[in-house]
Amino acid sequence: MEKFVVHTGLVAPLDRANVDTDAIIPKQFLKSIKRTGYGPNCFDEWRYLDVGQPGMDNSKRPLNSQFVLNEPRFQGATILLARQNFGCGSSREHAPWALLQNGFRVVIAPSFGDIFYNNSLNNGLVVIRLDDAKMDRLFADCAAFPGFKLTVDLEKQTVAATDASYVFPFEIAAGKRERIVNGWDDISLTLKHSEQIRAFEAKHHAARPWLQ
Amino acid sequence: MPGQTLYDKLFDSHVVRSEDDGSSLIYIDRHLVHEVTSPQAFEGLKIAGRQPWRRQSMVAMPDHNTPTTPGFTTITDPVSRVQVETLDANAREHALTYFRIGDMRRGIVHVVGPEQGATLPGMTVVCGDSHTSTHGAFAALAFGIGTSEVEHVMATQCLPQKKSKSMLVRCDGRLPTGVTAKDLVLAIIGKIGTAGGTGYAIEFGGEAVRSLSMEGRMTICNMAIEAGARAGMIAYDEVTEAYVKGRNFAPKEDTWDAAVKYWRTLKSDDDAAFDHTVVLNANELIPHVTWGTSPEMVLPVDGRVPDPDKERDSTKRESIARALQYMGLTPNTPLDQIKIDKVFIGSCTNSRIEDLRAAASVVKGRRRADNVKLAMVVPGSGLVKEQAEREGLDKIFVAAGFEWREPGCSMCLAMNDDRLEPGERCASTSNRNFEGRQGAGGRTHLVSPAMAAAAGIAGHFVDVRTMN
Numbered sequence: 279m280e281k282f283v284v285h286t287g288l289v290a291p292l293d294r295a296n297v298d299t300d301a302i303i304p305k306q307f308l309k310s311i312k313r314t315g316y317g318p319n320c321f322d323e324w325r326y327l328d329v330g331q332p333g334m335d336n337s338k339r340p341l342n343s344q345f346v347l348n349e350p351r352f353q354g355a356t357i358l359l360a361r362q363n364f365g366c367g368s369s370r371e372h373a374p375w376a377l378l379q380n381g382f383r384v385v386i387a388p389s390f391g392d393i394f395y396n397n398s399l400n401n402g403l404v405v406i407r408l409d410d411a412k413m414d415r416l417f418a419d420c421a422a423f424p425g426f427k428l429t430v431d432l433e434k435q436t437v438a439a440t441d442a443s444y445v446f447p448f449e450i451a452a453g454k455r456e457r458i459v460n461g462w463d464d465i466s467l468t469l470k471h472s473e474q475i476r477a478f479e480a481k482h483h484a485a486r487p488w489l490q
Numbered sequence: 491m492p493g494q495t496l497y498d499k500l501f502d503s504h505v506v507r508s509e510d511d512g513s514s515l516i517y518i519d520r521h522l523v524h525e526v527t528s529p530q531a532f533e534g535l536k537i538a539g540r541q542p543w544r545r546q547s548m549v550a551m552p553d554h555n556t557p558t559t560p561g562f563t564t565i566t567d568p569v570s571r572v573q574v575e576t577l578d579a580n581a582r583e584h585a586l587t588y589f590r591i592g593d594m595r596r597g598i599v600h601v602v603g604p605e606q607g608a609t610l611p612g613m614t615v616v617c618g619d620s621h622t623s624t625h626g627a628f629a630a631l632a633f634g635i636g637t638s639e640v641e642h643v644m645a646t647q648c649l650p651q652k653k654s655k656s657m658l659v660r661c662d663g664r665l666p667t668g669v670t671a672k673d674l675v676l677a678i679i680g681k682i683g684t685a686g687g688t689g690y691a692i693e694f695g696g697e698a699v700r701s702l703s704m705e706g707r708m709t710i711c712n713m714a715i716e717a718g719a720r721a722g723m724i725a726y727d728e729v730t731e732a733y734v735k736g737r738n739f740a741p742k743e744d745t746w747d748a749a750v751k752y753w754r755t756l757k758s759d760d761d762a763a764f765d766h767t768v769v770l771n772a773n774e775l776i777p778h779v780t781w782g783t784s785p786e787m788v789l790p791v792d793g794r795v796p797d798p799d800k801e802r803d804s805t806k807r808e809s810i811a812r813a814l815q816y817m818g819l820t821p822n823t824p825l826d827q828i829k830i831d832k833v834f835i836g837s838c839t840n841s842r843i844e845d846l847r848a849a850a851s852v853v854k855g856r857r858r859a860d861n862v863k864l865a866m867v868v869p870g871s872g873l874v875k876e877q878a879e880r881e882g883l884d885k886i887f888v889a890a891g892f893e894w895r896e897p898g899c900s901m902c903l904a905m906n907d908d909r910l911e912p913g914e915r916c917a918s919t920s921n922r923n924f925e926g927r928q929g930a931g932g933r934t935h936l937v938s939p940a941m942a943a944a945a946g947i948a949g950h951f952v953d954v955r956t957m958n
């Protein structure tokens with residue numbers, strides 16, 4: 279997992295509620311057994327005019343000029359603004375992979391699908407919840423100012439305008455934050471408690487012998 | 491101190507250690523594995539030089555990509571084939587319990603787990619699939635996880651988790667005849683919304699839930715995730731006990747009594763406090779149909795397609811307008827005048843024997859409408875298929891012009907060849923009506939198996955209870 283402490287980046291808006299994981303990465307791309315290569319198919323059905331299939335040369339496909347993330351001013355964006363219930367739907371980790379591989383490091387929304395939220399943090403995609411009023415402010419600024427950027431400080435847990443005219447604090451579980459800030463591998467951390475796990479397992483199975 | 495909820499009991503009994511930030515490391519009893527979300531996890535394990543912590547906890551099978559064509563022998567799509575072969579190889583390498591293609595026990599992982607007794611009351615059950623909430627019907631703590639977590643469970647048998655808030659959805663009264671668990675859960679989602687359960691574990695209770703079969707209870711818990719809740723659950727009772735008894739992985743005689751004694755404690759205490767309670771009356775419920783592109787966009791079948799102009803909230807207005815445009819629907823159209831092109835009876839929501847019986851009883855002695863191009867019935871597992879054939883249901887479907895297929899996820903998400911063409915409209919017993927879910931440009935209406943069957947006969951949605 280790539281470390282994330284402070285990040286300043288170009289902001290892009292996706293102003294619709296309930297963006298589900300099928301929309302983030304359509305299921306035909308889930309057939310891959312790899313962890314990479316999902317970026318060009320992020321938001322595939324909205325992004326292109328044709329129907330995408332695995333193995334296509336995406337650079338030759340017709341782009342949907344009506345799709346906001348295709349607008350020239352948002353190319354290179356690393357921070358995505360979204361609305362309520364972003365990432366609802368399936369458990370596919372391909373969704374955060376696609377967003378990351380498409381260049382996003384941060385998604386800010388009023389709420390997220392629960393599984394997507396966890397999957398994102400597990401992959402170092404920083405997902406931030408801000409209330410609707412703050413989201414409205416960010417969407418408005420993003421529309422008003424070409425080249426609009428934000429600074430996300432994961433240690434301080436803040437989203438700030440680059441001129442510091444506003445600084446919004448956000449919540450994130452301390453354990454998750456620490457892992458991302460340090461780029462730690464979750465499994466190694468859990469395996470540090472191997473003995474405790476074994477002890478629990480023995481007790482658990484002794485009490486419930488039918489589980490053995 | 492108030493009593494404990496079922497969720498408290500399940501969660502607390504699996505805590506290995508508690509962390510300072512309020513999260514816990516919880517122990518996982520059962521890990522179900524399928525071909526789509528596992529290859530990168532197995533690869534990760536290998537790269538790190540790790541072995542599965544407890545291979546006996548894992549039960550694996552391919553379901554998402556498998557063809558449903560009767561008598562198929564190979565998967566023609568090379569990309570899908572590689573994914574299934576990768577699972578074959580991983581299962582072999584780690585000597586997992588594995589139901590390969592051709593094995594009668596193979597099917598949709600959420601149908602097979604309970605059917606085999608691999609899902610038991612009191613367990614923590616995970617799978618790299620959001621509809622793992624299904625298994626909560628057994629008074630188990632079951633939830634979907636992503637691929638990193640799949641690898642984490644493989645390597646450590648544990649997951650770092652934060653305890654959710656608890657919600658009770660109490661369904662009073664009894665479902666009228668012809669109104670099913672699917673209608674009930676659609677009504678619940680219509681009421682609380684697709685984000686209504688976000689951050690919660692939902693317990694479904696009340697007389698209407700208690701009086702359901704295990705199949706019906708699984709249908710309800712299956713769609714908890716559609717209400718935003720990672721986990722849904724239902725208390726243990728005699729119905730659970732009767733279902734579990736004698737199944738393959740269920741406790742045998744020597745431990746059965748001890749297991750039952752423990753399982754009987756798996757219900758919320760009378761004085762348990764929930765963070766939130768929702769009450770619904772089942773007495774007057776009528777069959778439901780979704781009209782939009784999110785499961786919360788749902789109405790009783792006697793309703794009309796909503797009019798965005800009548801919605802005051804601008805975000806909602808836009809989302810209604812966008813959904814209607816995608817769905818090709820005109821505001822105020824009566825739902826029972828919407829014509830369909832295809833019928834899909836299947837998925838982990840509604841492909842169990844009871845679902846197939848309900849659909850068969852509607853189509854018996856009738857014919858598929860001329861405007862319905864395809865009506866397919868896809869059993870949830872090889873054993874469900876076998877049972878249905880013993881009861882002659884396959885013949886009833888075929889005589890009515892419905893296709894009888896091999897088990898799998900099929901057109902629920904259209905990763906195999908079963909899909910909608912752009913613009914096609916489908917009466918589907920699955921759980922998601924998202925844009926493109928059943929094929930790019932396809933239009934999905936979620937209904938119960940009886941309602942899907944009725945639509946296939948009438949050629950449009952119809953209140954199944956009016957079909958004498």
Ligand code: SF4
Pocket residue numbers: 553554598599600619621837838839898899902903920921
């Ligand atoms: S049937 Fe549908 S919802 Fe269920 S596991 Fe398969 S794809 Fe997922």
